[in-house]
Amino acid sequence: MRKENQVIKQILDFACNEEKVRAVMINGSRVNSNAPKDIMQDYDIVFFITNIDDVSYKINQDWVNVFGELVIMQQNDFEDGSYIFLMQFKDGVRIDLGFKDINRIEEMTKEDTLSKILLDKDNIGLKLPLPNDSIHYVKKPTEKEFNEILNEAWWIQTYVAKAIWRDELPLAKYMFDVVLIDCIREILSWHIGEMYNWKINVGKCGKWFKGLLPEEIFNELVSIYPTVDYEEMWQSLFEAGKFIRKIGKELAEKLGYNYPIQDDINVTEYIQKIKILPRDATDFY
Structure with missing residues (x-):
């Protein structure tokens, strides 16, 4: 099973090579110091992209293979145009990878106090408090x-x-x-x-x-x-x-x-x- 640093590196390497991806955020239990730590924890990741109407990631899903061999995947769409891929891999790693409009990044970071920016290509410089679960x-x-x-x-x-x-x-x-x-x-x-x-x-x-x-x-x-x-x-x-x-x-x-x-x-x-x-x-x- 891949270690956390390996999974995060895969995610960031992929994001760095994708021009449309401008920022990466992690949220959920992986940044919650109060959550029990175990091998079943998901990686809740958000890619903020330049054009949320661009459906290329949904049409050609070969990119998913970069992250490992799938057990099963579910893809869901939301009313605001954003979407998410829920991916369970055979080595036990699960990544829930959401795609959201870059123009909503400030709004999104305020919605969930369990948020941490992993990549900021455009140096937006959002000032986030230390992740905490107060919103929950x-x-x-x-x-x-x-x-x-x-x-x-x-x-x-x-x-x-x-x-x-x-x-x-x-x-x-x-x-x-x-x-x-x-x-x-x-x-x-x-x-x-x-x-x-x-x-x-x-x-x-x-x-x-x-x-x-x-x-x-x-x-x-x-x-x-x-x-x-x-x-x-x-x-x-x-x-x-x-x-x-x-x-x-x-x-x-x-x-x-x-x-x-x-x-x-x-x-x-x-x-x-x-x-x-x-x-x-x-x-x-």
């Missing part, structure tokens, strides 16, 4: 945002319960594993944000929860993730409710908001009824 800090929720997520966290449990009762596994799994877990992740992010005075980055999808949460709470979170066994899913659903109640009430008190206790009571009673409802029932009662 958990933001304190407004009362409206708090209420909406807590409402969704309880509301979606009725969907999960109904799908289990109907033996609609794909729907039950989606509502639980995606929608409900997303709500729990958001609540936990706020919980951690409050713990660190809103100066903490929990990582994409809460990937750094394990190192930021007390072991007991993290283990409770892990225990919520269900299997495809319906009995285990029911148990996980009720455990999820307890978890939301525990974290949500504590967070509401610290933020000075109201925890939706009536939604909690009503939904818990409702899904308990569904759990014992015979599969061939013709009446809810």
Whole structure:
């Protein structure tokens, strides 16, 4: 596997030989001193080019071979005319290489505090602060945002319960594993944000929860993730409710908001009824 200095050299050598590329920026975890370092880290690179309407890099993609032998690649376009190549190479190196208009370089460096200029052919001389992840800090929720997520966290449990009762596994799994877990992740992010005075980055999808949460709470979170066994899913659903109640009430008190206790009571009673409802029932009662 190529070392970081080798990959950066390949990137800069290529950029130096391309007249259209005027500047190179790296951002993301490679310049985040708080991010765990391992061999799976991507290289998030931006090439700032003279004419973003020039699609030659998209039409003839032979240039990609300069960076290694591909496992797979994905190319995406954006509304502002910029585009990106997501490239996974066989030696384990992954490079996400974006192409953006050189006229947007100052704007782009302000958008992401995890940015570092590697090459500046025209001596633009942008003054950037040391890379930091402050832009990714958990933001304190407004009362409206708090209420909406807590409402969704309880509301979606009725969907999960109904799908289990109907033996609609794909729907039950989606509502639980995606929608409900997303709500729990958001609540936990706020919980951690409050713990660190809103100066903490929990990582994409809460990937750094394990190192930021007390072991007991993290283990409770892990225990919520269900299997495809319906009995285990029911148990996980009720455990999820307890978890939301525990974290949500504590967070509401610290933020000075109201925890939706009536939604909690009503939904818990409702899904308990569904759990014992015979599969061939013709009446809810």
